[in-house]
Amino acid sequence: xxxxxxxxxxxxxxxxxxxxxxxxxxxxxxxxxxxxxxxxxxxxxxxxxxxxxxxxxxxxxxxxxxxxxxxxxxxxxxxxxxxxxxxxxxxxxxxxxxxxxxxxxxxxxxxxxxxxxxxxxxxxxxxxxxxxxxxxxxxxxxxxxxxxxxxxxxxxxxxxxxxxxxxxxxxxxxxxxxxxxxxxxxxxxxxxxxxxxxxxxxxxxxxxxxxxxxxxxxxxxxxxxxxxxxxxxxxxxxxxxxxxxxxxxxxxxxxxxxxxxxxxxxxxxxxxxxxxxxxxxxxxxxxxxxxxxxxxxxxxxxxxxxxxxxxxxxxxxxxxxxxxxxxxxxxxxxxxxxxxxxxxxxxxxxxxxxxxxxxxxxxxxxxxxxxxxxxxxxxxxxxxxxxxxxxxxxxxxxxxxxxxxxxxxxxxxxxxxxxxxxxxxxxxxxxxxxxxxxxxxxxxxxxxxxxx
Numbered sequence: 001x002x003x004x005x006x007x008x009x010x011x012x013x014x015x016x017x018x019x020x021x022x023x024x025x026x027x028x029x030x031x032x033x034x035x036x037x038x039x040x041x042x043x044x045x046x047x048x049x050x051x052x053x054x055x056x057x058x059x060x061x062x063x064x065x066x067x068x069x070x071x072x073x074x075x076x077x078x079x080x081x082x083x084x085x086x087x088x089x090x091x092x093x094x095x096x097x098x099x100x101x102x103x104x105x106x107x108x109x110x111x112x113x114x115x116x117x118x119x120x121x122x123x124x125x126x127x128x129x130x131x132x133x134x135x136x137x138x139x140x141x142x143x144x145x146x147x148x149x150x151x152x153x154x155x156x157x158x159x160x161x162x163x164x165x166x167x168x169x170x171x172x173x174x175x176x177x178x179x180x181x182x183x184x185x186x187x188x189x190x191x192x193x194x195x196x197x198x199x200x201x202x203x204x205x206x207x208x209x210x211x212x213x214x215x216x217x218x219x220x221x222x223x224x225x226x227x228x229x230x231x232x233x234x235x236x237x238x239x240x241x242x243x244x245x246x247x248x249x250x251x252x253x254x255x256x257x258x259x260x261x262x263x264x265x266x267x268x269x270x271x272x273x274x275x276x277x278x279x280x281x282x283x284x285x286x287x288x289x290x291x292x293x294x295x296x297x298x299x300x301x302x303x304x305x306x307x308x309x310x311x312x313x314x315x316x317x318x319x320x321x322x323x324x325x326x327x328x329x330x331x332x333x334x335x336x337x338x339x340x341x342x343x344x345x346x347x348x349x350x351x352x353x354x355x356x357x358x359x360x361x362x363x364x365x366x367x368x369x370x371x372x373x374x375x376x377x378x379x380x381x382x383x384x385x386x387x388x389x390x391x392x393x394x395x396x397x398x399x400x401x402x403x404x405x406x407x408x409x410x411x412x413x414x415x416x417x418x419x420x421x422x423x424x425x426x427x428x429x430x431x432x433x434x435x436x437x438x439x440x441x442x443x444x445x446x447x448x449x450x451x452x
């Protein structure tokens with residue numbers, strides 16, 4: 001499986017035009033990177049690690065708090081957001097705890113001239129820091145990650161990492177450059193840092209339940225917030241405030257939320273699907289307030305060995321909720337890896353192994369603990385971007401299948417030239433998806449909509 005995985009990776013990179021330069025990875029010792037002009041490395045655990053927060057919504061604020069809660073000498077020194085009100089809310093949330101460093105100085109030290117607002121604000125904030133936290137809506141992730149790597153910054157970025165295939169290709173190219181520069185990159189698919197998942201999936205890979213022959217992954221829930229349109233609001237402002245409902249910003253909830261579970265399927269299979277087909281639509285959340293996304297997706301992801309993993313996600317209020325994964329092996333099965341205790345089960349009802357998660361800790365915190373420990377120790381340990389880009393591409397491929405109603409193959413999906421991002425970023429500029437006279441957005445119609 002390992003050899004097959006390595007070969008698949010090389011074929012993936014070759015098909016994407018990304019293999020050039022990969023032979024340079026590891027060619028320089030980590031300490032030697034200081035001589036390349038990279039400012040993001042520390043040679044003492046007592047050094048102050050300066051952090052810039054890019055994207056000051058709830059997830060960005062939470063990630064910044066987790067960075068501050070690590071054992072290292074971390075300071076937030078710059079903040080950036082498209083909106084001043086979100087920046088101010090985040091600043092208030094981060095400072096009201098009064099966290100202080102060992103020398104008594106405040107751990108949130110962001111003067112007014114280190115607060116940047118607007119579409120290009122991220123570049124100025126990054127320039128002031130060693131580490132950047134990227135937590136804007138996912139549509140901005142490719143350009144922000146590219147800039148962080150260009151500036152030589154260590155990175156924590158939230159999932160997913162793009163909303164279309166052109167964005168994925170940009171992230172993959174930047175990921176290769178980050179490896180060349182030995183920049184640590186952690187991405188917020190926190191299950192990868194959760195002890196129960198790490199333990200159970202290692203056992204699966206070691207053959208505890210035999211070969212994986214099928215599975216199901218779920219994110220079925222009641223949906224998320226929506227913000228009403230205000231009089232005089234520009235279309236760009238409306239879509240930015242309601243970013244979850246527009247594909248250039250979010251990629252639909254199969255991408256924004258369900259990527260967590262899809263990534264687990266890829267992890268368990270130790271590979272990525274070669275094709276998929278599925279169905280979806282808008283059955284409950286049908287009004288103009290819900291933009292252009294579907295409220296349900298059901299997808300069959302097919303892997304190279306013929307295994308099919310079924311994926312379900314939906315936004316229906318007042319219905320059965322489930323967010324987890326289940327996998328079937330030739331010797332047994334596993335589900336409930338997020339629970340306080342999860343077990344590998346034989347088909348005769350025998351418990352093969354039980355993981356007790358009572359003392360596991362918060363995976364959201366663990367991913368920051370491990371990242372900042374590596375930075376403080378001057379270690380290069382994390383290169384999540386390529387893997388998460390491929391899992392994000394898996395989710396995007398699933399959306400392509402449900403929107404079109406067709407079988408979509410990996411290579412054609414990855415090489416799609418359909419670019420969802422606006423031509424111009426400005427508050428008076430127009431996104432590519434616009435409402436009709438009744439305020440309704442065009443919704444994908446399976447059998448008619450072209451997605452590749």
